[in-house]
Amino acid sequence: xxxxxxxxxxxxxxxxxxxxxxxxxxxxxxxxxxxxxxxxxxxxxxxxxxxxxxxxxxxxxxxxxxxxxxxxxxxxxxxxxxxxxxxxxxxxxxxxxxxxxxxxxxxxxxxxxxxxxxxxxxxxxxxxxxxxxxxxxxxxxxxxxxxxxxxxxxxxxxxxxxxxxxxxxxxxxxxxxxxxxxxxxxxxxxxxxxxxxxxxxxxxxxxxxxxxxxxxxx
Amino acid sequence: xxxxxxxxxxxxxxxxxxxxxxxxxxxxxxxxxxxxxxxxxxxxxxxxxxxxxxxxxxxxxxxxxxxxxxxxxxxxxxxxxxxxxxxxxxxxxxxxxxxxxxxxxxxxxxxxxxxxxxxxxxxxxxxxxxxxxxxxxxxxxxxxxxxxxxxxxxxxxxxxxxxxxxxxxxxxxxxxxxxxxxxxxxxxxxxxxxxxxxxxxxxxxxxxxxxxxxxxxxxxxxxxxxxxxxxxxxxxxxxxxxxxxxxxxxxxxxxxxxxxxxxxxxxxxxxxxxxxxxxxxxxxxxxxxxxxxxxxxxxxxxxxxxxxxxxxxxxxxxxxxxxxxxxxxxxxxxxxxxxxxxxxxxxxxxxxxxxxxxxxxxxxxxxxxxxxxxxxxxxxxxxxxxxxxxxxxxxxxxxxxxxxxxxxxxxxxxxxxxxxxxxxxxxxxxxxxxxxxxxxxxxxxxxxxxxxxxxxxxxxxxxxxxxxxxxxxxxxxxxxxxxxxxxxxxxxxxxxxxxxxxxxxxxxxxxxxxxxxxxxxxxxxxxxxxxxxxxxxxxxxxxxxxxxxxxxxxxxxxxxxxxxxxxxxxxxxxxxxxxxxxxxxxxxxxxxxxxxxxxxxxxxxxxxxxxxx
Numbered sequence: 071x072x073x074x075x076x077x078x079x080x081x082x083x084x085x086x087x088x089x090x091x092x093x094x095x096x097x098x099x100x101x102x103x104x105x106x107x108x109x110x111x112x113x114x115x116x117x118x119x120x121x122x123x124x125x126x127x128x129x130x131x132x133x134x135x136x137x138x139x140x141x142x143x144x145x146x147x148x149x150x151x152x153x154x155x156x157x158x159x160x161x162x163x164x165x166x167x168x169x170x171x172x173x174x175x176x177x178x179x180x181x182x183x184x185x186x187x188x189x190x191x192x193x194x195x196x197x198x199x200x201x202x203x204x205x206x207x208x209x210x211x212x213x214x215x216x217x218x219x220x221x222x223x224x225x226x227x228x229x230x231x232x233x234x235x236x237x238x239x240x241x242x243x244x245x246x247x248x249x250x251x252x253x254x255x256x257x258x259x260x261x262x263x264x265x266x267x268x269x270x271x272x273x274x275x276x277x278x279x280x281x282x283x284x285x286x287x288x
Numbered sequence: 289x290x291x292x293x294x295x296x297x298x299x300x301x302x303x304x305x306x307x308x309x310x311x312x313x314x315x316x317x318x319x320x321x322x323x324x325x326x327x328x329x330x331x332x333x334x335x336x337x338x339x340x341x342x343x344x345x346x347x348x349x350x351x352x353x354x355x356x357x358x359x360x361x362x363x364x365x366x367x368x369x370x371x372x373x374x375x376x377x378x379x380x381x382x383x384x385x386x387x388x389x390x391x392x393x394x395x396x397x398x399x400x401x402x403x404x405x406x407x408x409x410x411x412x413x414x415x416x417x418x419x420x421x422x423x424x425x426x427x428x429x430x431x432x433x434x435x436x437x438x439x440x441x442x443x444x445x446x447x448x449x450x451x452x453x454x455x456x457x458x459x460x461x462x463x464x465x466x467x468x469x470x471x472x473x474x475x476x477x478x479x480x481x482x483x484x485x486x487x488x489x490x491x492x493x494x495x496x497x498x499x500x501x502x503x504x505x506x507x508x509x510x511x512x513x514x515x516x517x518x519x520x521x522x523x524x525x526x527x528x529x530x531x532x533x534x535x536x537x538x539x540x541x542x543x544x545x546x547x548x549x550x551x552x553x554x555x556x557x558x559x560x561x562x563x564x565x566x567x568x569x570x571x572x573x574x575x576x577x578x579x580x581x582x583x584x585x586x587x588x589x590x591x592x593x594x595x596x597x598x599x600x601x602x603x604x605x606x607x608x609x610x611x612x613x614x615x616x617x618x619x620x621x622x623x624x625x626x627x628x629x630x631x632x633x634x635x636x637x638x639x640x641x642x643x644x645x646x647x648x649x650x651x652x653x654x655x656x657x658x659x660x661x662x663x664x665x666x667x668x669x670x671x672x673x674x675x676x677x678x679x680x681x682x683x684x685x686x687x688x689x690x691x692x693x694x695x696x697x698x699x700x701x702x703x704x705x706x707x708x709x710x711x712x713x714x715x716x717x718x719x720x721x722x723x724x725x726x727x728x729x730x731x732x733x734x735x736x737x738x739x740x741x742x743x744x745x746x747x748x749x750x751x752x753x754x755x756x757x758x759x760x761x762x763x764x765x766x767x768x769x770x771x772x773x774x775x776x777x778x779x780x781x782x783x784x785x786x787x788x789x790x791x792x793x794x795x796x797x798x799x800x801x802x803x804x805x806x807x808x809x810x811x812x813x814x815x816x817x818x819x820x821x822x823x824x825x826x827x828x829x830x831x832x833x834x835x836x837x838x839x840x841x842x843x844x845x846x847x848x849x850x851x852x853x854x855x856x857x858x859x860x861x862x863x864x865x866x867x868x869x870x871x872x873x874x875x876x877x878x879x880x881x882x883x884x885x886x887x888x889x890x891x892x893x894x895x896x897x898x899x900x901x
Contacts, residue, residue: 159633163853166860173867180874183881191885208899236878244871247864250628253635260632 072264076154083272087279096287110286117285131185138178139278144171146271153264172243179236190229196222222284230276235273238266317586328538329529333357335456350521352491352499355434364586365460371588374435374460376405377414377421383407384592384600385688386794387540390428391661391698392417393676394716396729397831398743398768400677401702401713402792403428405437410700410792417713422448425458425486429808430478431550431660432671435460438486447508454512455666456487463490465546468539471495474549475667482670485519496524496534507885547578552659553681553796555647559657569799580620581609593797595639596689611640625803639693643807645800646682646694649821652828653680653843669818675739678830684822685793685846692847695793699769699830703751704788705762706774711788712762719751722758726750740832748773748833749781761896769831769839793846811899816861821855823847 103106112251120132152160160168194201242263303472316326332340340618356365368374375381389411390401403419404411412436414424421437432438436459442448463472483502485492492499501519527534558566567573571581581859584590585629589602592611598607607613614622634643647654647791655678659665662674682694703714720729726747735742748766752775755764766773772786807822808814815822829839844854 161633163856166857167865169860173870176871178876180877183878187881187885192889204896208896233878233882237875237882240871240875240878244868244875246631247629247868249629252628253630253632256627256630256632 072261072268073157074153075265076150076268079268079272080150080154082257083275090279096283113199113286114282117282131182134181134185138175138182141171141175142271142274145175145267146167148273149267150271172240176236176240179232182192183233183236186229187233190222190226192223192226196226222280223287224280225277225284228273228280231273232270232277235266235270236260239270242266308326312364314362314364316359317364317367325538325540327535329533329535330358330361331531331533332371333361339532340523341532342523342525350497352456352497352521352522353487354459354487355462355490356457359462360542367586368462368588369435369439369460371584372590372592373433373588377436377440378405379407381406382600382602384597385594386410386792387509387592388658388696388794389792391677392419392427392716393674395676395741397703397716397719397723397727398720398740399702399713399716400698400702402698408794410790412713413456418715420444420448422452425481426484428660429458429486430663430666432458432481433461433464433550434458434489441514443563450508451484451503451506451510454506454510454517455484457475458486458489461490461493463536464549465542466538467494467536467538468546469495469537472546478663478666479668479670488519488521489843491521492537496527498815538546541577541579543556544572544578548659548739549665550659551578552664553798554657554662554664556655556657560612567799567801570786570802571800576620581614583609594795595691611644611868615640623803630808637691639687639689639795641693641795641797641800642684642691644803645798646796648801648805649682649684649694649807649825651819651821652826652840653683653697653821655679656681658696678828680827680830681796683793683846684825684843685795686848687795695795697791697793697827697846699791700789701766701768701830701832703755703764703766706765706772706788707762709787711765711767711772711786714755722754723751726754737834737837738830739830740830742832742834743768743832745773745781749775752781769832769833769836770841771836790847812861812864816858818855818858822859823849823858 118136120129124132145168148164148171149160152158152164240258245251246259246263251259295848319872328693334340335354335357337354338351340351340353359365370378370381372381383406386408387406389404389408392401392403393399394465399418402411403414405413407413414420419427420442420443421440424437426447429438435458438460441691442452461477461739464474464477472495474494475493477489480486480489480492480499482504484504485499485502486745488499491497499515499521500520503519529535550798554563555566572578582590583605584603591597591603591606593610595610595612597603597610600606608617608619614620615625616835618624627801633658657664657674658679661677661679663672665671677698679696679698681696683697684692685695685697687693687695703719704711706712719727724730727743738742752764752766752773756775763774767789769784770785770789770791771783772789773781773783776782803809813820818824825844826840827846829836829841831839842851844851847854
C-alpha cells in the first residue's frame with residue numbers, strides 16, 4: 071500500500087513540477103535550447119555556493135541549509151529506494167546511515183526553523199484575495215496599503231508544512247526507541263513515520279523547487 | 289414398486305455403511321466426547337494374542353505382555369505407529385525442522401556422527417553409515433519409545449539373525465508415555481533394551497512385573513527351538529483381579545515426568561550438586577504439561593511447536609499450537625506480550641525462543657548433555673557417564689526459516705571416504721581394526737584435549753594412508769572441528785573447510801524463561817554491544833586435534849551476518865542515548881517555534897477580528 075501511495079505521490083509531484091516549469095517558465099530567457107538548459111544548470115549549481123557578501127550568521131545559515139539538503143537527499147534516497155524499489159525496510163549498513171543522517175537532519179531542521187521562521191511569516195502581501203474579502207466584512211484599514219513586491223506564499227506554506235511535518239517524522243522514530251510503546255503502537259509509529267516521511271519529502275521537494283525558481287528569477 | 293424402493297434403500301444404507309466398517313475403527317480409536325479418561329482395567333495378552341493369567345506362571349516364568357496385542361485390541365496400532373515418535377525410518381514421513389539426532393560416539397576412534405533417519409541436512413541416515421536396525425537398537429534403544437527401527441526385521445546383521453527371534457520385536461511401548469503410575473520405570477525399560485530383551489521392555493518397566501535373564505548373554509548358537517529361553521517374568525499377582533484383568537493408570541495427558549526421560553537437558557555448569565538450582569520451564573511452572581502444546585490425535589502426529597510447522601505437518605493444529613498461536617490470542621490463558629520498545633524488525637529476524645529460551649547466553653557458550661545422546665536417566669547397573677559428544681548451547685544460529693534462534697550444536701568427527709565431494713563415514717569398528725596401533729587404542733592414557741583423547745596430525749596422516757592402502761574406492765578423509773583432513777597428491781596432510789564438516793545444530797525451545805528474564809529486558813545492549821554474547825559469544829570448536837585446542841568461533845559466524853557490520857551496529861548503540869537527546873531536543877525547539885509563531889498568528893487573527901489596525 072505504502073509503496074503504491076509513494077509511487078503515486080512522487081509521480082504526481084514531479085509531473086506537477088515539470089508542468090509548472092513548462093507552462094510557467096521562471097524567466098523570459100528560460101528557453102529549452104541546449105545552451106539555455108546548460109546555463110540554467112550552471113546557475114543551479116552556483117546556488118550551492120556560499121556568497122561572499124553574507125555575514126558570519128548568513129554563512130552559518132547557508133551551511134546548515136546545505137547540510138540539511140544533503141541529509142534530506144541521503145534520507146529520502148536511502149529510505150524510499152528501500153521502501154519503493156526494493157519493497158522492504160532499510161537494513162544493514164543503510165540503516166546506520168539512515169540513523170546518523172536522521173539525527174543530523176533533525177538538528178538542522180530545528181536550527182532552520184529558528185533561523186528562517188521570521189522570514190517565512192505570512193504578511194498582507196501573501197493574501198490579497200483574503201484581504202479583499204476581509205475588507206468587505208470588517209473595517210480593515212490597511213487593506214488599501216498592500217506593500218509592493220512578489221509574494222512567496224508557496225515557499226512560506228511549504229516551509230511551515232516542513233516544520234510541522236518534522237515533528238511527527240522525528241517523534242515517531244525517537245519515541246519507538248523508548249520502552250513506552252508495545253508492538254501495536256510500534257507498528258502504528260512505523261506507519262506514521264513512513265507516511266509523514268512521504269509527505270515531508272513531497273513538500274520538501276516542492277519547497278526546494280519553489281526556492282530554486284525564486285532564485286532563478288531574481 | 290414400493291417393495292423395490294425399500295430394498296433399494298436398504299441396499300444403499302448398507303453400501304454407505306461399508307466404508308466405516310471397512311476402516312475397522314476400534315473401540316479406543318474414537319472419542320465420544322466424554323472427557324473422562326476411560327478406566328483401563330484390561331486383560332494382558334502375550335505376543336501370540338494369548339491372555340496372560342496371574343496363575344499361569346510355570347517354572348520357566350510367564351510370558352511378557354505385548355502392547356501391540358494388548359493395546360491393539362482397542363486402538364489401531366498401525367495408525368499409531370505412523371506418529372512422529374515412531375516414523376523416523378519411514379522415508380515418506382515429513383522430516384520437518386532439523387531436530388536432535390542420535391549420535392554415534394566412539395571416543396577411541398575420535399568419532400561422533402549425527403544420525404537420523406529423517407535425512408536432516410548434516411545428519412546421516414543409519415543405512416548410509418551401515419547401521420542396520422539391530423545395531424541401531426544396540427546403540428540407541430535405551431531412549432527409544434519402541435516401534436520404528438525396533439520393528440524392522442534385520443536380515444543383514446549376524447547378531448540379529450542369531451538372536452533376533454529370541455529378543456523379539458521392540459514394539460511401541462505405549463506405557464512409556466501413557467502410564468501415569470509412578471512405578472513405571474523407564475530406566476528399567478532402558479535396562480531391558482541394553483540386555484536386548486526387546487519384547488520384555490514394556491513388561492520390565494511397567495512396575496508390576498519382574499524380568500530376569502538377558503538375551504545379550506545367550507550363547508551365539510542358542511536355539512530357541514531346542515533350548516529353553518532363560519528369561520523369566522514374574523507378575524505381581526495382587527495386581528490381577530479375578531478375571532485376570534489389570535488396572536493400568538492410562539492417561540491421555542501424560543505428565544512431564546514421562547517426557548523428561550527422553551527430553552531432558554543437563555547444563556554442565558550446574559550439573560550434580562547444583563542441579564536443584566535450575567528453574568523449570570515457565571509453562572510447567574505455571575501448571576501446564578508438555579502435551580498441552582505438543583498435542584496429537586490417534587495418529588500420534590504430535591505438534592513440535594515451531595513457527596512454520598504448518599508447512600511441514602499434516603497436523604491441523606500445527607499452525608495454532610506454537611508460541612504465537614497461544615500468546616497472540618491468549619489461548620490457555622497465555623499472556624499476550626506487549627514488547628514495549630522492541631523494534632518490529634526483531635520479530636522478522638528472530639524466533640520467540642531467541643530471547644525467551646534456553647540459558648541466558650554467556651561470553652562462551654556452555655556445554656549441555658541431553659537425555660538421548662548422553663543416555664541420562666539410567667540409574668541401575670547400566671548407568672553411564674558419557675562426556676562425549678560435546679554439545680554447546682545456546683548457540684544463536686540462523687535457521688532454515690531465516691530467523692535466528694538458540695540452538696544446540698555439535699561438531700561432527702569421523703573417518704570417512706570422499707567420492708564426488710560427498711563424504712561417507714566409516715564405522716568406528718573399521719577404524720579400530722585398521723589403526724589400532726596408530727591411534728594407540730590399546731594404550732591407557734589420561735591425557736585429553738578438549739575432553740577427547742588427543743589426536744596428532746601425524747596420526748591422522750598415518751590413518752588416512754592406512755585407509756588408502758585398503759581400497760582405492762573413495763578418498764580417505766577425517767572430519768573434525770569444522771575441517772576436512774586429507775592427503776594431498778604431494779603426500780602431505782591438508783586441512784580445509786568442507787560442507788560435511790559443518791557443525792550440526794538444532795533449535796531449542798525449552799526451558800522457556802519468563803518475560804522478566806528474557807534477552808533485552810534490561811536494555812538493548814543485552815545483545816547490541818561489541819562484546820555481547822548474542823553476536824560475539826564464543827563457541828568452542830570441538831576437536832581432538834592437538835593444534836585446534838583453543839580454536840573458537842564467534843556466534844555471528846553462524847548467523848549469516850557480516851561480523852564487521854554486527855560490530856559496527858553494536859558500536860552505534862553507544863551513541864543511541866545521544867541520538868535520543870538530540871532528536872528530542874530538536875523536536876522541543878521546533879515545537880517552541882511553532883508555538884511562538886502560532887501564538888503570533890493567533891494574536892493577528894484576534895486583532896483582525898477586533899477590527900483594529
